[in-house]
Amino acid sequence: MDFNPHILVEEDTYETQDVGPWALDKYKLVGNYCNIFTSGMKEKWDQLVYIDLFAGSGHAKIRKINKIYRNSALIAMSIPNKFDKYILCEQDKNKAEALEARIKSNFQNVNYKILVGNSNDLILEIINEIPKYGKHNKVLSFCFADPYSLNLKFDTIRELGKLFIDFLILQALQMDGVRNFETYYKLENTKVAEYLGLPNWRDIFKDELDKHDGKFLKFLADKYQEQMVNIKYLDWKKMHLINTHDSNLPLYYLAYFSKNERGHDFFDKIERSR
Numbered sequence: 001m002d003f004n005p006h007i008l009v010e011e012d013t014y015e016t017q018d019v020g021p022w023a024l025d026k027y028k029l030v031g032n033y034c035n036i037f038t039s040g041m042k043e044k045w046d047q048l049v050y051i052d053l054f055a056g057s058g059h060a061k062i063r064k065i066n067k068i069y070r071n072s073a074l075i076a077m078s079i080p081n082k083f084d085k086y087i088l089c090e091q092d093k094n095k096a097e098a099l100e101a102r103i104k105s106n107f108q109n110v111n112y113k114i115l116v117g118n119s120n121d122l123i124l125e126i127i128n129e130i131p132k133y134g135k136h137n138k139v140l141s142f143c144f145a146d147p148y149s150l151n152l153k154f155d156t157i158r159e160l161g162k163l164f165i166d167f168l169i170l171q172a173l174q175m176d177g178v179r180n181f182e183t184y185y186k187l188e189n190t191k192v193a194e195y196l197g198l199p200n201w202r203d204i205f206k207d208e209l210d211k212h213d214g215k216f217l218k219f220l221a222d223k224y225q226e227q228m229v230n231i232k233y234l235d236w237k238k239m240h241l242i243n244t245h246d247s248n249l250p251l252y253y254l255a256y257f258s259k260n261e262r263g264h265d266f267f268d269k270i271e272r273s274r
């Protein structure tokens, strides 16, 4: 892994997100996945596609150290073996414009499409942008989903998962799930039902208390895994834990899902390189 995903940039005039220092851990992981994915798969598939469901503005300023780095989408464009196409979804218009401007000035030769809006609502548009699979056009995608919260519907993953796609999904289980359990447990709240794709999750949570020991985090992680297995992803639990840097508290997981056994090697290599 000779690619360094931490790419410093100069300040410019476009919108830049302020993020915690742990974002650098996330950038290292997503960058290494992209690198290993394209270098390992380019001979076996005709087209490789990168999908970023929560793409951001392209640059992120790390709090405390005040340094600016390329974010997920631009890291994915910086790898030595590029993807054949980049599909980037961002809800915020200003961030999407910033992302586009930065791509135009740094990556003139990449094939990309920016979709502005809620990625959960844009699923058909996203799928339309993925080149059609055919006998002589084998298409494999790598999808990074990096929401702030549990704001990613399982229906979105289910639809994408009908294609050949590996996923790296940020699971805000601690940061959002556990912290907001009381709010989410209220009957009128649909967040967890949509996240897990399980409208009756409260009944399951009560019925399976012995399995998860009343621990909401374990319940969310286990159920997500089961839901992925239901849509034919491999039955493994491959999660990279991201902690805060000051007090080393768990913040979120980056969970990797694949339908192919070679994903074991990807995960293990990447976890070892942290």
Ligand SMILES: C[S@@+](CC[C@H](N)C(=O)[O-])C[C@H]1O[C@@H](n2cnc3c(N)ncnc32)[C@H](O)[C@@H]1O
Binding pocket: 053, 054, 055, 056, 057, 060, 071, 072, 073, 089, 090, 091, 092, 095, 117, 118, 119, 120, 146, 147, 148, 151
């Ligand atoms: C945690 S940031 C991730 C940014 C980027 N992936 C990175 O590497 O830093 C989440 C981004 O998703 C955008 N966003 C939030 N909800 C969204 C949604 N439903 N669909 C698309 N984008 C969304 C936010 O505006 C924000 O830019």
